[in-house]
Amino acid sequence: SKMVYYFGKTRTDGDGSMKQLLGGKGANLAEMTSIGLPVPPGFTITTECCGQYYKEKQKLPTGLMDEVNAAVAILEKENGKKFGDTNNPLLVSVRSGAALSMPGMMNTILNLGLNDESVVGLANDTGNERFAYDAYRRLINMYGDVVMEVHHEYFEEAFSKIKKKYGVDLDTEVPTKGLIELVAEYKKVYKKHTKQEFPQDPIKQLELAIEAVFKSWNSDKAISYRRIEGITGLVGTGVNVQSMVFGNMGEDSGTGVAFTRNPSTGENKFYGEFLVNAQGEDVVAGIRTPQPVAEMPKWKCDADKTIGKKVHAELMAIKTKLEKHYKDVQDIEFTIERGKLYMLQTRTGKRTGAAAVRIACEMVKEKLITEKTAVLRIPPNDLTQLLLPSFDPAAKKKEKPLTIGLPASPGAAFGMLAFTADEAVERAHNGEKVLLVRKETSPEDVDGMHSAAGILTSTGGMTSHAAVVARGWGKCCVAGAGAIEIDEKGRKIKVGGKTYTHKDVLSIDGSTGEVYGGELATVEPKLSGDFETVMKLSDKYRKLGIRTNADSPADSKRARDFGAEGIGLCRTEHMFFEPERIIHMREMILAEEKEAREAALKKLLPYQRKDFEGIFKAMKGLPVTIRLLDPPLHEFLPHDAKSQAEVSKATGITTAKIKNRVAQLHEANPMLGHRGCRLSVTYPEILVMQVTAITEATISCLKKKIDAQPEIMIPLVGTVNELSMLRKIAEETIEDVKAKKKFDGKLPILIGTMIEIPRAALTADEVATEADFFSFGTNDLTQMTFGYSRDDINSFLPDYLGEEILEKDPFQSLDTTGVGQLVSIAVEKGRATNGKLKLGICGEHGGDPASIAFCHKVGLNYVSCSPFRVPIARLAAAQAAL
Ligand code: PEP
Ligand code: MG
Numbered sequence: 001s002k003m004v005y006y007f008g009k010t011r012t013d014g015d016g017s018m019k020q021l022l023g024g025k026g027a028n029l030a031e032m033t034s035i036g037l038p039v040p041p042g043f044t045i046t047t048e049c050c051g052q053y054y055k056e057k058q059k060l061p062t063g064l065m066d067e068v069n070a071a072v073a074i075l076e077k078e079n080g081k082k083f084g085d086t087n088n089p090l091l092v093s094v095r096s097g098a099a100l101s102m103p104g105m106m107n108t109i110l111n112l113g114l115n116d117e118s119v120v121g122l123a124n125d126t127g128n129e130r131f132a133y134d135a136y137r138r139l140i141n142m143y144g145d146v147v148m149e150v151h152h153e154y155f156e157e158a159f160s161k162i163k164k165k166y167g168v169d170l171d172t173e174v175p176t177k178g179l180i181e182l183v184a185e186y187k188k189v190y191k192k193h194t195k196q197e198f199p200q201d202p203i204k205q206l207e208l209a210i211e212a213v214f215k216s217w218n219s220d221k222a223i224s225y226r227r228i229e230g231i232t233g234l235v236g237t238g239v240n241v242q243s244m245v246f247g248n249m250g251e252d253s254g255t256g257v258a259f260t261r262n263p264s265t266g267e268n269k270f271y272g273e274f275l276v277n278a279q280g281e282d283v284v285a286g287i288r289t290p291q292p293v294a295e296m297p298k299w300k301c302d303a304d305k306t307i308g309k310k311v312h313a314e315l316m317a318i319k320t321k322l323e324k325h326y327k328d329v330q331d332i333e334f335t336i337e338r339g340k341l342y343m344l345q346t347r348t349g350k351r352t353g354a355a356a357v358r359i360a361c362e363m364v365k366e367k368l369i370t371e372k373t374a375v376l377r378i379p380p381n382d383l384t385q386l387l388l389p390s391f392d393p394a395a396k397k398k399e400k401p402l403t404i405g406l407p408a409s410p411g412a413a414f415g416m417l418a419f420t421a422d423e424a425v426e427r428a429h430n431g432e433k434v435l436l437v438r439k440e441t442s443p444e445d446v447d448g449m450h451s452a453a454g455i456l457t458s459t460g461g462m463t464s465h466a467a468v469v470a471r472g473w474g475k476c477c478v479a480g481a482g483a484i485e486i487d488e489k490g491r492k493i494k495v496g497g498k499t500y501t502h503k504d505v506l507s508i509d510g511s512t513g514e515v516y517g518g519e520l521a522t523v524e525p526k527l528s529g530d531f532e533t534v535m536k537l538s539d540k541y542r543k544l545g546i547r548t549n550a551d552s553p554a555d556s557k558r559a560r561d562f563g564a565e566g567i568g569l570c571r572t573e574h575m576f577f578e579p580e581r582i583i584h585m586r587e588m589i590l591a592e593e594k595e596a597r598e599a600a601l602k603k604l605l606p607y608q609r610k611d612f613e614g615i616f617k618a619m620k621g622l623p624v625t626i627r628l629l630d631p632p633l634h635e636f637l638p639h640d641a642k643s644q645a646e647v648s649k650a651t652g653i654t655t656a657k658i659k660n661r662v663a664q665l666h667e668a669n670p671m672l673g674h675r676g677c678r679l680s681v682t683y684p685e686i687l688v689m690q691v692t693a694i695t696e697a698t699i700s701c702l703k704k705k706i707d708a709q710p711e712i713m714i715p716l717v718g719t720v721n722e723l724s725m726l727r728k729i730a731e732e733t734i735e736d737v738k739a740k741k742k743f744d745g746k747l748p749i750l751i752g753t754m755i756e757i758p759r760a761a762l763t764a765d766e767v768a769t770e771a772d773f774f775s776f777g778t779n780d781l782t783q784m785t786f787g788y789s790r791d792d793i794n795s796f797l798p799d800y801l802g803e804e805i806l807e808k809d810p811f812q813s814l815d816t817t818g819v820g821q822l823v824s825i826a827v828e829k830g831r832a833t834n835g836k837l838k839l840g841i842c843g844e845h846g847g848d849p850a851s852i853a854f855c856h857k858v859g860l861n862y863v864s865c866s867p868f869r870v871p872i873a874r875l876a877a878a879q880a881a882l
Helices: 019-034 047-055 064-079 118-126 129-146 152-165 176-194 202-216 220-229 280-284 293-298 307-326 353-365 371-377 380-387 393-398 421-429 443-451 465-473 529-541 553-561 572-576 579-590 594-618 641-651 655-665 677-682 684-703 720-740 758-762 764-770 778-786 797-802 819-833 849-858 867-881
Strands: 004-007 042-045 092-097 108-112 238-243 254-259 271-276 330-337 340-348 406-409 412-418 434-438 454-457 476-479 485-487 492-495 498-501 505-509 514-517 545-549 567-571 623-627 709-714 750-755 773-776 838-841 862-865
Touching: 004 019, 004 064, 019 042, 019 047, 019 092, 019 238, 019 340, 042 064, 047 202, 047 238, 064 202, 064 238, 092 202, 108 129, 108 202, 118 129, 129 152, 129 176, 129 202, 152 176, 202 238, 220 443, 254 280, 271 293, 293 307, 307 330, 307 340, 353 371, 353 380, 353 529, 371 529, 371 867, 380 867, 406 465, 412 421, 412 454, 421 434, 421 443, 434 443, 434 505, 443 465, 454 505, 465 476, 476 505, 529 867, 545 553, 545 867, 553 594, 553 867, 567 572, 567 862, 572 579, 572 594, 579 594, 579 641, 579 655, 594 623, 594 684, 594 709, 623 750, 641 655, 677 684, 677 720, 684 709, 684 720, 709 720, 709 773, 720 750, 720 764, 750 758, 750 764, 750 819, 758 764, 758 778, 758 819, 764 773, 764 819, 773 819, 778 819, 819 838, 819 849, 849 862, 849 867, 862 867
Parallel strands: 412 434, 434 454, 454 476, 545 567, 545 862, 567 623, 623 709, 709 750, 750 773, 773 838, 838 862
Antiparallel strands: 004 042, 042 238, 092 108, 092 238, 254 271, 254 330, 330 340, 406 476, 412 505, 485 492, 492 498, 505 514
């Protein structure tokens, strides 16, 4: 099959839809060419070729170079230049580009086609000898580094010597003579470290460069990046070979990168940076600090006083054209060669959660996209960023920032300083909160960036790849804080006359770029009007209800503010952990006979009743699912002698008796042991106390006209007989309370169960006859379906993920093929015998977008998740419905 796709005036083989085959960059170069944007012509080698290269044990596919040669011939004709010519030579760039963008992770080589002869041709053609030798030395450096793995440092050393010799500081100040000498030196460095001459045949250069790009697909950093981003299923990278245009031809040339809207805030303002007289890598690598595009109109040069105005106007027209065409924010690279603007790349702009929300809302208003597209376009998990804390303004007022860098990725982070990616990974792994502090973060650092609480760099712009990567993750990042002197070896930094070591804490504000000494207080975020709009749109399109898992009036209220439509799981055991309550809980567990147990339970009852009343009030008018006591009792007793002595003192029970009871309650597999409804079967008085508290709280609320809607949920049921026994006791208890309270209306109390045991799912038709509702406890259901202990999975999970035995942690994202089947079966069988059955999910999966999509598909009524995930769930549910 066809391996090379041409784009140019002669013909354009590909288009924007062919990302899988041509990579994102290649597909968009073809698309931009087709819509008439100024793109230097070139061709794209398919991602399949890269796949083939690895299949054939790293050999270029047969016939590839023939197709490349044919494409080069068209390119030569279209440009009116010849590859390797001693006169006006054709030069090309060679760039990677996979179907999904992996910024900075793979290789690029520029100025390919230069050799000892064509460099003279380039000098003659441009009338600029300095420029030609500068291009040549860049090629030898990049080629040596990327293709032959000669360390960049060796080239830097040679450059420093030349700069010293000519007494200059900046690269741009080295005279032509110096650059000619530098080329000779670079060739020596190349030969010394590769034991070969720098290749003079341009086609040979091209062939090796193509191979180097294929190789970079499987470099360590590329592999890490794909793992962290969860990128799977791609065959390889495309290779884009494109005629060179030069941003470094003098003061009338330049290069830049931009977003069509602000990628941090979403503001509809063209947002970018450019450098006069520079090549693209200078901007991306953060070596020189670029100027904002907004200042471009001020750019003048001897040849053209209005060059900046003209180029800026052209860029603005291109912005509109691109957004109209792609209907989304674009991230572009451009170059100006002697006053003429060229587009080198466009891709969908990565953005923060806040920007995603604002852009979606504004594009709907601009009629660029529909409401549905807007809902579908926002990644639900990115909403977390809007819900993130920021620094308390009051605390900030009291502190003076040590320095201000660029606000590269919003949020607030603090931590102790880590100076290398490895250090960050290790210390984070040991539970420390660290900030990764680097001069520039290079793509090699992705693991460390991911582990750190935040990232702080001393050089580099807003569009350096570090900033782009951090924003994509929603990780707080301050870049280009130039006042910071970093001593990596000494593990310290100097800033504002002060020194901070790896033991000191700094705080960074990714929304303003400020850097502070010490740890600053953080505050909860405020939500924007656009956020509300997105939530309303989500509610308009979703079918699933959204509830929350909450056990206190405060959490319930927060979740309700986030849009929760009820409580799907109130874990009553959490109410017993407070100091003055746990003592009665312990008395209850330590009691030897029923009377003593009931006496202890009696002391707990008022606490529970009060909590339930508070929750009913916070959730008035909405259902509240209260789960009866679930964990094994040993969890409430201390296991060490010192704490046992304290319990003895508080309860008057001898330590010997306590020890004895702890031993009695010991189980080899407590999560499979005496817990859940099994507790109520052996100790019905526990159930009676809890149901009494619920009923009393309900009656008390109703008397105060508070619309309480409790749902009593019985956990860990495996057979219908458990449920029918416990339901009967619960119903009798409710009747008893009603009689005692002389309440004779009907109480709106439902009784249902969790589906957490595979047998309950398989016999859901029977179970449903005794249940008003099912709630899938997918934490336990996953545990029991896989046979993985939920508490111990981390001892082997990393291996399972590394070996791709598991695609995802099944406790985070529902295993739809296995566990999901049990859910489907239970839904179907349950509804078959009980048409009125309400169905929900309350395991952690209730807040995971992929799992929510599954819940929608199988027809659950609601999902329930932790309060901070409620907005995410609302959006994910809408996306599932569209
Ligand atoms: C579950 O098992 O999914 C559940 C929600 O209950 P818990 O996590 O409390 O066992
Ligand atoms: Mg459970």
